[in-house]
Structure formats: structure tokens, C-alpha cells
Amino acid sequence: MSHIRPRVAATSALVAAGVVSGALTGTPAHAVTGDRVPATAYAYTAQITVGDHDRGCSAVLVDAEWLMTAGSCFSDSGSAVPSGAPSTKTTAVVGPSELSSSHIPDTRRQVVELVPRTDRDVVLARLSRPVTKATPIALASTAPVAGEELRFAGYGRTAAEWSPLSLHTGVYTVNSANVTTAGVTGKAGASACAGDAGGPVVREAGGTATLVGLSSQSYQGGCFGADPAESRTDGVVARVDDLGTWVTSTVSAPRITDFNCDGTEDIAIADPKAAVGGVDGAGAVRVVYGGSKGTASIDQNLDWVPGDAEAGDWFGETLETTDHNQDGCTDLVIGTPSEDIGNKADAGVVDVVYGGPRGLGTNSVKNTRFEQNTGSGSLGASTPETGDRMGQALAAGATASGEPFLVIGAPGEAIGSVQKAGMVFYVRDSTSIGITTANVGIDQDSTGVPGSVEANDGFGGAVAADANRIAIGAPGEAIGDDANAGNVAVFSHKLTSEKRPTPLFGLDQDLDKVSGGSEAGDQFGKSLALVPYRPSGAAAATDSILAVGAPGEDLDIDGTNKTDAGNVITFRLPAAGGYSQLNVYSSGTASDDITGTSESGDRFGQTLTAVNTSPRTVGTAATMKLAVGAPGEAVGTAAKAGAITTFSLLGAPGSSDRWVEAGTSGIPGPAGSDQQLGASIHFTPSTLYVGMPYGPKAKGLLHVLPLSNVIAGGSNTAVTTHEPGQGGLPATGSRFGYAAR
Structure with missing residues (x-):
């Protein structure tokens, strides 16, 4: 040759x-x-x-x-x-x-x-x-x-x-x-x-x-x-x-949160009620870098964060993480839905703070702010209004083709003259289809979206997304005459001719293939979790599993009605389209095989988090995890002490559940009234973050529980706890642990 x-x-x-x-x-x-x-x-x-x-x-x-x-x-x-x-x-x-x-x-x-x-x-x-x-x-x-x-x-x-x-x-x-x-x-x-x-x-x-x-x-x-x-x-x-x-x-290997690109896991912990510069409730996000590389604080008094620290902003009320600029360092998405814009109270804003080799906010481009009436697309064309609460719900990630996206809920947005109907902004880098950075608004009057615009629907009150699909909750949606029954709309990332995600279907409890029936106050879609799933025989994780929380669901427990006991329903969303129901989760009865018993006011499903610990491999009961928060759970005589139950997303609910309350799984006890354990939870591939912003510590704290501590059959190992005044964190705070990523 x-x-x-x-x-x-x-x-x-x-x-x-x-x-x-x-x-x-x-x-x-x-x-x-x-x-x-x-x-x-x-x-x-x-x-x-x-x-x-x-x-x-x-x-x-x-x-x-x-x-x-x-x-x-x-x-x-x-x-x-x-x-x-x-x-x-x-x-x-x-x-x-x-x-x-x-x-x-x-x-x-x-x-x-x-x-x-x-x-x-x-x-x-x-x-x-x-x-x-x-x-x-x-x-x-x-x-x-x-x-x-x-x-x-x-x-x-x-x-x-x-x-x-x-x-x-x-x-x-x-x-x-x-x-x-x-x-x-x-x-x-x-x-x-x-x-x-x-x-x-x-x-x-x-x-x-x-x-x-x-x-x-x-x-x-x-x-x-x-x-x-x-x-x-x-x-x-x-x-x-x-x-x-x-x-x-x-x-x-699953991605970890790594703000400084050093290969060790970092964590961002919100304290939205923290005082900044003497201003109560301005809010701050505390960052703990792994590998003993120090801590940092992010707030609106920093010269590179737009705005000013103001009373009641609650900066950091919601958090998400993603590599939005695709430089290999994790970026932090910060929602501040209580931010005032001009004289419009609680209009809301969202910041993307970029990671870099020296940490968050250290590169030449440190931050991108998303707010209405600024920039291009639907965000630029929208007008901030009192009570929009843009950023109340966040989801972030990349599509299967690698395009980064943000999903931003504004559940208080008025559509025309219809108050609090709700809107979601979808921001996506789609260079492969000729769009550098695009953002579009989605509401229930958008083409193909299930439901219709009505007052107090709260569309966008919860959002979830993975590489395959997007789910948007409208927990205030009336189904028939049942106010606040709730529904969920599911989309693919494929863009329509209007450059919006393609609507796939809606879910509510009056559908034949969904358990229960729509009732006033169910709040179906109040919480959502969505994870990719690779079924047997598939080459990749092209399916998804969706969990939908209905914390206002009333349950009949041994013949007695328990109001706001709450439940969660999971669905498989196959690549070919459609959906099928998998399981219904609740605390159940005293005689079933699920730990706990449903009681009035538990609000089981108020919060959800799910994880696939090995998304490249065929999903199993061991790799597909769900955690459900019940912050209203009474423990003994301690009202609203709160609890968490973990399950597998595959298999029967009672076959792999574990009950977590103060005094178990490495969380110090005893349980106390109004601690609302389960109000702040987030799975990573190796841990469960459990925030306790309401006590027992006055300033709040966050426990990092190894998976072995929270899965069925696992044994307790050492727990890491972060709290103000410890480990280099500022000694001030008020709702530390409100959210963590």
C-alpha cells in the first residue's frame, strides 16, 4: 500500500x-x-x-x-x-x-x-x-x-x-x-x-x-x-x-455536582430567610466545596449578582444544578420568586451562576439573569407583574442530544386577564437547529397543551425534566367542578413549528388509566420527579419514570376518612409514546406491608425526589430510587414532626420501603413538633440530602445521609451535617437547609 x-x-x-x-x-x-x-x-x-x-x-x-x-x-x-x-x-x-x-x-x-x-x-x-x-x-x-x-x-x-x-x-x-x-x-x-x-x-x-x-x-x-x-x-x-x-x-459514572471541576462533590445549601447586610429575609446560598477546599456565600449584595439584597427577597428559595455553559464545571441555578421588579412585588427572577476551576462566580462570565421584560424571546416580550413568582419551580439539564435547557415555572403569571393561571418559560441552547439561545413561554392555551387557562390553576407550580421529557404540574387546576384537583402536562424536548416543546399528553385522576378520582383539594401535581429509565432490551435510557405527588389526597384508612393524608402515583413513559401507571404509594394502613399509617394532615407527597444511580445500565429495583416527604406527619405527640419514606421505583411499594424520622438513619432525635422533616429532600447518586430549616436548630441544618442509611436493608454509616457556624460556614442564618443541590 x-x-x-x-x-x-x-x-x-x-x-x-x-x-x-x-x-x-x-x-x-x-x-x-x-x-x-x-x-x-x-x-x-x-x-x-x-x-x-x-x-x-x-x-x-x-x-x-x-x-x-x-x-x-x-x-x-x-x-x-x-x-x-x-x-x-x-x-x-x-x-x-x-x-x-x-x-x-x-x-x-x-x-x-x-x-x-x-x-x-x-x-x-x-x-x-x-x-x-x-x-x-x-x-x-x-x-x-x-x-x-x-x-x-x-x-x-x-x-x-x-x-x-x-x-x-x-x-x-x-x-x-x-x-x-x-x-x-x-x-x-x-x-x-x-x-x-x-x-x-x-x-x-x-x-x-x-x-x-x-x-x-x-x-x-x-x-x-x-x-x-x-x-x-x-x-x-x-x-x-x-x-x-x-x-x-x-x-x-453518574455526574456529580462539581462547581470547581476538581472531581470532588460540592454542595449548595439555601438559606432564603438569611439576613444579608442586616436585611432580614434577603436570602443567601452557602457553598461547601468538597475535598476541604473551603466555603463561599452567594447573595445579591455581591457586585457580580444583579439586584440588591432586600427584605423578603428570599434569594435561593429554589435551586437546581446543571452544566449550562458546557465547560465541564457544574453551574448553579438560583430561583428567587419573591424578588420585586420595580413596584411589582414577587415578580421573581432566576440566576445561573457559572462554575469554574476556582469555584462559582470566578470566571470572566459569572452570572446570567433571567427575568421578564429583559432579553429576547418570550421572556423579553413578557411583563413582570405582582405575584408572578417566576422561579418558584426549576428544572435543568441537557436533552438526549446534549442541548442544555432550563424549565422555569411562574405559577402566578396572569394570562390575559386570567389571574394566577400560570406559565412556564423554556430556555434552550439549540445550535444544532440554528437557534443559539431561545426561550419560549408555555401556558394552557398554547397549542396542544392539555387543559385551558383558568384562574388559580398555578400551571408551573411544579416542574421536572430529564433528557427525554418535561412534566409541568398545575396543582390548582379544577377538574370538572372540583377545585384544586390538579393535573400534569407531559412534553418531549422535540420542538414544534412554534419552537415549543411538543405536548404529549395530560394526566389527572379522572382518567381511566389513573388511580383514584379527581377531588377538590387533591393537588395532584403539587410535586413531581422524573428520571430516565433504561428497560431491558433497550440500548439506552430512552424511557422515563414520572412520580406525581398529591399531598391533599384524602384516603379511606380502615373505614375512616383521613383528609390530606396524601399519596404518590408513578408512571412509566416509554420511548414509543404514551404512559402506563406503575404504582400508588402512601403510608397505607396499620396492617399492610408499608411502614407507617396514613393520618389526616400527613401531606405525604408534599415533596418528591428520585434518582437513577446507574442511568447507562438497565434499570433495577436497586438503581431506581424514590423518596417521599410527609412534613405533616406526627411522630408520637410531636405534631408536624415530619417523616420521609423511601421506595424503589420498580416493584411493589412495600417490598423495598424504609421509614426515616428524627432518631433514625443517623438523624439525631428526638422528633420535635413543627420540625417538618421531609420538607427539603434531594437525592444524589450516593446520598439523600435532608434539610431541616425549621428545627431542631434555630438557624437550620442539613444532613447528608449515605444511601445505605435510607434504603431497605441498608446499615447506618456516618452522616455529614452542615450547619451555620460549623465547617467554615457563617454563623448566621434562619432557614438553612431550605433547599440543597
């Missing part, structure tokens, strides 16, 4: 690779001298550019969100590659055989996280959003053997070009292999050159390629800029055929 001519990005630092005293240099090989390839071949290959063309490498797509490449691409002079965000902005272009092709914008991504191997020249690099126009390659299952021929590819230099624009390939013959590397020689003059480091080395059999290794080092014989006397094409390949388990565990 003809000579391979590698091509590399216009780079310098990682380009040179030569011979010292007749030995292979430790400098990475960076480009293939060989044949150009057809447009559709080797589309799993990527070009990496570090900095402003400081250096360039090749890489290979091993998952829709992850590349594998040479660790040396991110290291100067052989130093170890740190985990976390790259120290220098790094760009990847995945798939095109010609780098000048017009579809590059669709395949360009930022590298936002590095996970290195310590035993070989290999690193996994997470992309800012999934790649949809190239198929990842599978890892080989057997080692390279002497005499075997393997194909390699790269974007490095060629024999004639310093910075070519096309992908090239060549063939290696394997000389020998050890535990982590293989020695190879380029066949027919093919050589890996500067820019090819990290490029795929594949075994081709039966029309299928599998990944055996990555180009790592080379003599670079015949490469542009190399010593003309150097003719050797020998090199070293970093083996990856034995890294399948490592790759799977890395790419499948």
Missing part, C-alpha cells in the same frame, strides 16, 4: 519526536504518513487541538460523550495528567475525514474533563455534549500478537505537509507486546508523525474494526520536518484492549 502521510493540527509543543542515541524518543508520535481515507471511513477518529494550536493530537470516539487519546497530549515533559477539566481550552473535531468540510460545526466539541490512566499513555476525555454523527468504536477483546497487522489513523503531519486537512491511515506490523504496550513497525514506509499521538490502532476483521491501542511514540521516519536521514518507522502503541471495564465504569 502507499505510504502513510500523517497530518496534524498546526501545533508546536507536541509535534517534535526524534531519535536520541538511536533510541525511541519519549516524545509522542503525532501524525500518520499515509493514504487519505474516504469520507465515511474511520469516522470514530478525532482531531484534538490544545489551546490556540499549542499542540495537536488525534483521538478515537469510544462513547457518544467520550474520546480516548494519549495522555501525553495533555502533559509537558512527561508530567502526570491531572484528573478534571483540562488546564487549557481543548477542542475536538470528531468524524470528518476532511477538516475543511462544511459540517465541522456539527462535530466540534470542547473537552471538559480528563480521566487519565497512571499505568500507560492513555486518557479518557469527556466532551461538552454527545456526538451524534459518528459511531463509537468497540474495544478489542484480545491482545495484539507478533506478526499481526493493525490499521492506524491520525490527523498528524504527512511526509509533505506540516498541517494537513485530511485524515490519513497506514498499517503497523506488531513486533511484540507486553502488559501495557506493543512494539510496531510501519508497513511499506508508513509512519506515525507529530499529531498522530492518541490516534486509533484497530484490528479489522470481517468488515468490523475494534480498537486495540493508541499511537504513542515513533521514530517518525519520513515525516515532514523530521531528520532527513531518519528512515525508521518503528513505534510504540499503548494497548487498550484490556481497558473495557475501566472505560465502561468511567463513562457510565
Whole structure:
């Protein structure tokens, strides 16, 4: 075959690779001298550019969100590659055989996280959003053997070009292999050159390629800029055929809240009634950085947060987290629905505070504020009004194609002359469909949305979303003559011709496929939780499970009516469309297999949180978790002491439930009146956050409970507690733990 001519990005630092005293240099090989390839071949290959063309490498797509490449691409002079965000902005272009092709914008991504191997020249690099126009390659299952021929590819230099624009390939013959590397020689003059480091080395059999290794080092014989006397094409390949388990565990790991990109979990804790600058009820969010990296406070008296700390703002009443700007650092979404805008009381605002390597609010762009009558789209066209309460409910994340979104509830919004009908603002970065940043308003008069605009519906009083779907609650919706019966509207992220999410269906308790019946005061949809679910036989988590709380539901318990006892109903939302009911959860009766007994005023389902601890794998009872707050639960003689019950989202409710109250699961007791345990709960993949803003401590506190403490059959382990005046947190507060993310 003809000579391979590698091509590399216009780079310098990682380009040179030569011979010292007749030995292979430790400098990475960076480009293939060989044949150009057809447009559709080797589309799993990527070009990496570090900095402003400081250096360039090749890489290979091993998952829709992850590349594998040479660790040396991110290291100067052989130093170890740190985990976390790259120290220098790094760009990847995945798939095109010609780098000048017009579809590059669709395949360009930022590298936002590095996970290195310590035993070989290999690193996994997470992309800012999934790649949809190239198929990842599978890892080989057997080692390279002497005499075997393997194909390699790269974007490095060629024999004639310093910075070519096309992908090239060549063939290696394997000389020998050890535990982590293989020695190879380029066949027919093919050589890996500067820019090819990290490029795929594949075994081709039966029309299928599998990944055996990555180009790592080379003599670079015949490469542009190399010593003309150097003719050797020998090199070293970093083996990856034995890294399948490592790759799977890395790419499948759930995301953590990591505001400073250091790989350790951080937490934001709201105290919306905190005094700021002597102003009571202005509100603040306290941040605790993992790894003993300190604390921070965010409030509206900071010069980079819009507005001012004012009495009754309750800054931080709602919180969410997401990587909204897709730089690899978690961003904090802060809702302040009681914020006054001009003379419009409780109009509400939402802030996105951006994370960065030094923490929240430390980058050049620190904050984006969303408020009505500001900016473009529906938000810009809307007018803030008294009682809109924009930001009372929040959801945030990314679609299945990786586009970041925000869902912002404004349940007090008047639609025309109809007061408190409610609206939701949907904000989405949709560059793939030609919209840079768009926001649209959704109400019950929008095309296809179930129900109709009526006073006091409170549409948007609760919202939930995952990569597949969006759920919006209207707990004040009248069903027939039953006021405050409540309903829920479900949408997909697919945009209609009006650039709104596509309405799918509505849910209420008068539907044949939904348990119970709509009754006045049920407040069906008062709380929502939505998580992705991968069913058996599916390739990904394309289904969802939705939990709907109805804390005002009256229940007949052993022949006695218990008002506002509350219940929760779960639904499976399959990728093919529609829904099916899964379970009905409540505290039940004294004789059933669910812990506890439903009583009047429990308000079981006032709060909900759910988690899929392993969203890449088939969902099981062990990975799909639901926690239900009942803040009105009486414990002994302590009224409204509150309780939490955890369940699996799969299987019968009583088969895996666990009751949590003060004095259990590592929460200190005894239970006290009006502590309302369960009013603030949030699952992470490894913990349950339990806020206690109403006591027993006057300033509030937050318990971080390991999953083992709150799941059926689990044993109690050490609990972390955050409270004002401890661990570097300010000693002031009033409702600390009101929300946490």
C-alpha cells in the first residue's frame, strides 16, 4: 500500500519526536504518513487541538460523550495528567475525514474533563455534549500478537505537509507486546508523525474494526520536518484492549455536582430567610466545596449578582444544578420568586451562576439573569407583574442530544386577564437547529397543551425534566367542578413549528388509566420527579419514570376518612409514546406491608425526589430510587414532626420501603413538633440530602445521609451535617437547609 502521510493540527509543543542515541524518543508520535481515507471511513477518529494550536493530537470516539487519546497530549515533559477539566481550552473535531468540510460545526466539541490512566499513555476525555454523527468504536477483546497487522489513523503531519486537512491511515506490523504496550513497525514506509499521538490502532476483521491501542511514540521516519536521514518507522502503541471495564465504569459514572471541576462533590445549601447586610429575609446560598477546599456565600449584595439584597427577597428559595455553559464545571441555578421588579412585588427572577476551576462566580462570565421584560424571546416580550413568582419551580439539564435547557415555572403569571393561571418559560441552547439561545413561554392555551387557562390553576407550580421529557404540574387546576384537583402536562424536548416543546399528553385522576378520582383539594401535581429509565432490551435510557405527588389526597384508612393524608402515583413513559401507571404509594394502613399509617394532615407527597444511580445500565429495583416527604406527619405527640419514606421505583411499594424520622438513619432525635422533616429532600447518586430549616436548630441544618442509611436493608454509616457556624460556614442564618443541590 502507499505510504502513510500523517497530518496534524498546526501545533508546536507536541509535534517534535526524534531519535536520541538511536533510541525511541519519549516524545509522542503525532501524525500518520499515509493514504487519505474516504469520507465515511474511520469516522470514530478525532482531531484534538490544545489551546490556540499549542499542540495537536488525534483521538478515537469510544462513547457518544467520550474520546480516548494519549495522555501525553495533555502533559509537558512527561508530567502526570491531572484528573478534571483540562488546564487549557481543548477542542475536538470528531468524524470528518476532511477538516475543511462544511459540517465541522456539527462535530466540534470542547473537552471538559480528563480521566487519565497512571499505568500507560492513555486518557479518557469527556466532551461538552454527545456526538451524534459518528459511531463509537468497540474495544478489542484480545491482545495484539507478533506478526499481526493493525490499521492506524491520525490527523498528524504527512511526509509533505506540516498541517494537513485530511485524515490519513497506514498499517503497523506488531513486533511484540507486553502488559501495557506493543512494539510496531510501519508497513511499506508508513509512519506515525507529530499529531498522530492518541490516534486509533484497530484490528479489522470481517468488515468490523475494534480498537486495540493508541499511537504513542515513533521514530517518525519520513515525516515532514523530521531528520532527513531518519528512515525508521518503528513505534510504540499503548494497548487498550484490556481497558473495557475501566472505560465502561468511567463513562457510565453518574455526574456529580462539581462547581470547581476538581472531581470532588460540592454542595449548595439555601438559606432564603438569611439576613444579608442586616436585611432580614434577603436570602443567601452557602457553598461547601468538597475535598476541604473551603466555603463561599452567594447573595445579591455581591457586585457580580444583579439586584440588591432586600427584605423578603428570599434569594435561593429554589435551586437546581446543571452544566449550562458546557465547560465541564457544574453551574448553579438560583430561583428567587419573591424578588420585586420595580413596584411589582414577587415578580421573581432566576440566576445561573457559572462554575469554574476556582469555584462559582470566578470566571470572566459569572452570572446570567433571567427575568421578564429583559432579553429576547418570550421572556423579553413578557411583563413582570405582582405575584408572578417566576422561579418558584426549576428544572435543568441537557436533552438526549446534549442541548442544555432550563424549565422555569411562574405559577402566578396572569394570562390575559386570567389571574394566577400560570406559565412556564423554556430556555434552550439549540445550535444544532440554528437557534443559539431561545426561550419560549408555555401556558394552557398554547397549542396542544392539555387543559385551558383558568384562574388559580398555578400551571408551573411544579416542574421536572430529564433528557427525554418535561412534566409541568398545575396543582390548582379544577377538574370538572372540583377545585384544586390538579393535573400534569407531559412534553418531549422535540420542538414544534412554534419552537415549543411538543405536548404529549395530560394526566389527572379522572382518567381511566389513573388511580383514584379527581377531588377538590387533591393537588395532584403539587410535586413531581422524573428520571430516565433504561428497560431491558433497550440500548439506552430512552424511557422515563414520572412520580406525581398529591399531598391533599384524602384516603379511606380502615373505614375512616383521613383528609390530606396524601399519596404518590408513578408512571412509566416509554420511548414509543404514551404512559402506563406503575404504582400508588402512601403510608397505607396499620396492617399492610408499608411502614407507617396514613393520618389526616400527613401531606405525604408534599415533596418528591428520585434518582437513577446507574442511568447507562438497565434499570433495577436497586438503581431506581424514590423518596417521599410527609412534613405533616406526627411522630408520637410531636405534631408536624415530619417523616420521609423511601421506595424503589420498580416493584411493589412495600417490598423495598424504609421509614426515616428524627432518631433514625443517623438523624439525631428526638422528633420535635413543627420540625417538618421531609420538607427539603434531594437525592444524589450516593446520598439523600435532608434539610431541616425549621428545627431542631434555630438557624437550620442539613444532613447528608449515605444511601445505605435510607434504603431497605441498608446499615447506618456516618452522616455529614452542615450547619451555620460549623465547617467554615457563617454563623448566621434562619432557614438553612431550605433547599440543597
